[in-house]
Amino acid sequence: AQSVAQPEDQVNVAEGNPLTVKCTYSVSGNPYLFWYVQYPNRGLQFLLKYITGDNLVKGSYGFEAEFNKSQTSFHLKKPSALVSDSALYFCAVSYGGATNKLIFGTGTLLAVQP
């Protein structure tokens, strides 16, 4: 069965330090991988995606993610965290095509301390 795991419920980082939010997936075939961010009482905002090609994907607000097929991981990274990055981050996977539904991880709360 398809699944996405975000092993950390919460990640704490000081402002200005690099951040990593982890995601691993367990799916067959060639999945599409996504990161979305959710601010309190707001919808999900698209950050970036990996479909094919370069394993390092750059997205919005300075975020990037690296697709690692051998480790089945798609970790989200940012070189220098901002307090305004504090939010709930969801990793998601889909297969595209007719079954394009997103399967989400359980989310990781990122807390950036000033």
Add this chain to the structure above:
Amino acid sequence: AAGVIQSPRHLIKEKRETATLKCYPIPRHDTVYWYQQGPGQDPQFLISFYEKMQSDKGSIPDRFSAQQFSDYHSELNMSSLELGDSALYFCASSFYTDTQYFGPGTRLTVL
């Protein structure tokens, strides 16, 4: 840029009542998805439509139905509401199977 519009933003209903949630996709997007996010939970896929036809179905209760209209907007109809239906309901739209963009959500509270 235009975003996905959902209405209403908040809805309070009594048990056993009926609710209708509306979703207006980004212009030129032909695919609509509905997700349900319970408190402290990740979003769960309910149903999707492509070109006004149902394209996929997830864990949507039989009490719920949905459709996509000729102008591509979609409505999620929920009947015999239960306390457990209280959640945030998101609509997302895409151009075919491209990236899904989410609306702000409708927060449904069932009393």
